[in-house]
Amino acid sequence: MHRPPPALPQRSARVLRARLLPCLLAACTVVAGLGGLSPASGADPLGPGERDPDIGPRTAPVHPGYATPEKARASVKAAHEHRHGGGGRTAPTTAGGGAGGDTRTATTTLAAADTTSATTLDPAVFGRWETLSYDLPLRAVHATALKNGKVLLIAGSGNVAEDNVIGRFLAYVLDPDTGKLTSVPVPYDAFCSFHVVDANGDVLVFGGTTRYKTSSSPWVGSNKVYKFVVDTQTWVAMPSMGDGRWYPTAVSDGSGKVYVYSGYTATGAVTTSPEMFDPATGSWTRIAGRDLPLYPGLHTAADGRLFYSGAHYGSKLNTALPKLFHPITGAKVSVTGSTMDLTRRNHAMSALVGSADQQLVWVAGGGFPALGTSYFVDLDDAAPAEIRGPALPAPKAYVSMAHLPDLTTVETGGGTGTASPVYETSILEPTTRTLSPMAPHTVPRTYHSSSLTTRDGRVLTFGGDPGGSGQFVMKVEVFSPPYLFRGERPTITDVPTELAYGGTYTVSATQSDAPLQFASLLRPGSATHSTDSDQRTLRLSTRTVPGGVEVTLPTNRNLAVPGWYYLSVVDDKGRPSVSRMVRLSAAATPPPPPPPPPPPPPPDTTPPTVTSRTPGEAGTGVAPAANVTATFSESVRGVGDSTFTLRAGDSAVPATVSYASGTATLDPASDLAPSTTYTAALTGGITDDAGNPLSPLEWSFTTAAAVTTRTITIPAEADTTVRQASPTTSYGSATSLLSDRQELSTSGSAAHGFLRFAVTDLQPGETVTGATLVLRTLPDDGGTSDGPAVWRTADTSTPSGTESMTWQSGRPARSGASAVANFGAVGADVSVSTAIKGITGNGPVTLELAPDSTNGMRMRSREHVTADQRPQLVLTVRSG
The missing domain is CATH 2.130.10.80 (Galactose oxidase/kelch, beta-propeller)
Structure with a gap:
């Protein structure tokens, strides 16, 4: 930095000027110390300057x-x-910018x-x-x-x-x-x-x-x-x-x-x-x-x-x-x-x-x-x-x-x-x-x-x-x-410019997709030679209030010396707002004190009541796994396993009792017995915060009958493939099914599979809680990244009609606006399944396997020699 550059000899100066002028016209850069010129390459413009040997080596190894x-x-x-x-x-x-020009x-x-x-x-x-x-x-x-x-x-x-x-x-x-x-x-x-x-x-x-x-x-x-x-x-x-x-x-x-x-x-x-x-x-x-x-x-x-x-x-x-x-x-x-x-x-x-x-x-x-x-x-x-x-x-x-x-x-x-x-x-x-x-x-x-x-x-x-x-x-x-x-930042909409030490102020601010966490002060920098003595940040005492945050300034002036600061709010994703300039000063007028507190309310003499209960009085069909709750008209004390009880006849039911946000909850240690009447009781010892007692209360309810579940496995009673490339041919006796948007190398060669099942074993009072279509892919299929969609179709055909349909005739119409299931990626020679929606009772179920992409899927049909690899519809049903 420090010694002036030695003057050039007159001849050297003339030579340099003669070489420099055409370079300036061609947008070149002088390479100092190399005795030559090089074309400009986007390097930073360099102005004149010299260094002192005491500031460190000119060059040294770099990592x-x-x-x-x-x-x-x-x-x-x-x-x-x-x-x-x-x-x-x-x-x-991305980058962009404009020229500075003479106006800089x-x-x-x-x-x-x-x-x-x-x-x-x-x-x-x-x-x-x-x-x-x-x-x-x-x-x-x-x-x-x-x-x-x-x-x-x-x-x-x-x-x-x-x-x-x-x-x-x-x-x-x-x-x-x-x-x-x-x-x-x-x-x-x-x-x-x-x-x-x-x-x-x-x-x-x-x-x-x-x-x-x-x-x-x-x-x-x-x-x-x-x-x-x-x-x-x-x-x-x-x-x-x-x-x-x-x-x-x-x-x-x-x-x-x-x-x-x-x-x-x-x-x-x-x-x-x-x-x-x-x-x-x-x-x-x-x-x-x-x-x-x-x-x-x-x-x-x-x-x-x-x-x-x-x-x-x-x-x-x-x-x-x-x-x-x-x-x-x-x-x-x-x-x-x-x-x-x-x-x-x-x-x-x-x-x-x-x-x-x-x-x-x-x-x-x-x-x-x-x-x-x-x-x-x-x-x-x-x-x-x-x-x-x-x-x-x-x-x-x-x-x-x-x-x-x-x-x-x-x-x-x-x-x-x-x-x-x-x-x-x-x-x-x-x-x-x-x-x-x-x-x-x-x-x-x-x-x-x-x-x-x-x-x-x-x-x-x-x-x-x-x-x-x-x-x-x-x-x-x-x-x-x-x-x-990292997304939209919070925004400060208003803040006083003059802040006093120890003062409390409201910073009006809006948040984006995360709550505001804290406010900070940052002393703007004043730097030279790797030295900036007053630069600092300070996290302010912050409390969230409607429309922003409330901040309290420090009383210790050495933590934030008097002057101007950037004030920012930071959300809990670490995103700060654009700051507002504020001045911290002992001369600033602190905000007015808060208004005096309101007078104390009159003594509370109203006892608490129960505003709602679950299960309700004389409730029936209550799930055996249900908890018993009571919600009170106000905050109460004394709720515990001695004041909130449950019994079946003369037998107490072991349970855990908790209380939160005005509601008491009794959680039985195990499921309640089916088809049984229970009595819940709130007894003496429960009061509100003022000591007013709750009147004792009892109510009864009856649990639902026992629930059983079973599984029904239904083999396909008919299946076939229809091919666009063979529009009049029936494939009902084939040992495989196919679903493909483009079966051949040419367009117009789609293939759809059809399956028919007969649901006959549902008993009165039973409800279908799940249905799964199970298929087996062929060993040479190669798998697919996007298997077919499954559609319900009209159930107007017969099993023989399903077996004999072709691309041109006998295909049933789809019965819904959207598919009831969809196979995703599947492999070769594996059992694949997908859940089917909409099966509620006995009757025929006809399904269409429609391709979602050009990736086809080949499966075993009902004619395959191995019974457990044939198509199946598996129902889960519940009674009770």
Whole structure:
């Protein structure tokens, strides 16, 4: 990032210009360092830039499974199949977009032109990446999500020493929905500064670059502070810091104050003298000294202390242990059990993950060489200790993290060197502390890259500085998490904009196909150099109410520092709504208190009654398996096996008694005897909640007679096949039946089978409860994936008439509008059966086997020599 590119000799410059002009006309790309030109191939546009050797190697080995986007997609799919035994659903990715033009406005919202790849990943499982259709006009080193849904991108001099000298300090406001970019130049060089968002939603920028490093002088940090006022898109100078700071970190607390640590001063040393800024008064105060490396990963804990995570940039003071410390008194508690090599957490990233009240910090990646490990620290522990976290799929530094409204975290980007990108993205589930691999990004993101979450729950990624002239990545890529592909999301229809700490508010919201589960706050990101100190999410105390949810805000301001947040509702399928912007403020007026409770009701003196009983009084034909129930006029107490009884004559019936929702249930230990009279009784001891007793009650009922079942097997009394190809031929004496839509290789060769059964053995009082047609397929039939449908036909024929019918004559008409059964897939030489509907009594039953497809089915007929392979109709009948 840091040394200006050497000037080209005059002849070399002329040669390059002579070669570059025709390439520009032919849409070519200069291949830096190769001394040649190559045709444009859809690679990301690269702007100018240079690197400093202290930021890590330019190139280093990359895990082969994540060296390219396509290899990464294959690795993600293979890992998923190994873990789950299948690849999940896969689906093609669609893309589209419009040109930015001079107005720098994309023609579609978050439009993309995604490159087709051989490995497809289901976006409902792995999410989806899209590359926006426009290029950025600056090197996006710093990125902040604003309260109006837009993004402030700052380059300053953007790693170009010449721009620092001539005062070209770029910044733009990006509208991600339209692609519109508005220039808002910074009044000073904010390159390598740090930034937080204040309670009003404006951006405070601390430090930056006074002078670039040269062979004879170190980096010189700026002591300037500016505020970007979002509503007017203007810069306002704030009181300067006592020290210049290049590569500092700032972090906010619950009072709105900002603590600024580390950074190169004017002497090129890392300052160990932090300062505190009070935005309310514009004043600076020196606070307790602290030896921390450049861009230290800092986060505000629930008790107001600050936590240094171990993530940092560069080699200065890089052995400082992770610790909790008081910013004013300096009292500290170091993290125990630290086994990581802290010098290799260079370019790692840390974040307070999950709900902020859980106080869980996650640190991932780093270098050098690049690390694939991560760890957690629970700040709620009296003695915070390192807890091993999930391994990253591939080692990498330059990690970016962005929180999602469902309380998970996306980690993305990174590389083993500035020009060795790793194409790996995962989502952390903090409650289980597990990582789920996602679809890989396709735009390289290493040094000077960052990510931010949008109001609709997607993640924007910016930047990437592999080093060398002409290499900065100008493309914006968007990650849509899996929850965006899992059906309709809930919708917030109304919510107050100003929220007070400790206040309770109603969020009006509609659900889709799942109930609302909780509401969350997400602090929009303000990221640079793998550092975002104030980013956090918080699960709100949530209660479902008609038309939405009721949420209660925390009273502890350190859990959610004052300012603007994304507020979302999440349903029980994990799908968040598009968020609403709300401001959490101590000055906000809390909602009015609820109305006083109504006066207590008058004393209850009305005794309970029984409003319904089953079986009813003098009921008959009661099923022996029935339970006995009594429903009361109000809630009662005292229901049990001593107050709710059943007897047959003088014999008590063993039973279990239960009570729920105003109904008592007596469940006999075994079925009641048939044709027997029983008496149920509710006796003394049952009262309502006020103590009013139930009057004793008895009633009797009689059970039904015993039920018996039997099976009747009926052989076919006639069967035949009619063939369209032989319309006048009778096949009543054949030993097989056939059903086929196209028996021969030509059309017009259908074959239908007919069967006739005589039902004669049903006795008075018997009911048919089931009927099954049983057939035997031929050994050489080969089976079928779709057997014939079974139709009832008119029973006007005789057995001999059935045997003698042909395609042209004697076929009975179908007697219903739909088939009574259907054979599915069947094999060869097997017994197949299907249930038949509509048989209720004695009489002839004629069935037609009509083909459903060109897959035919051949069966034994009644003339076959083996009796048990002939067609049968099996009836199940019940009496009683």
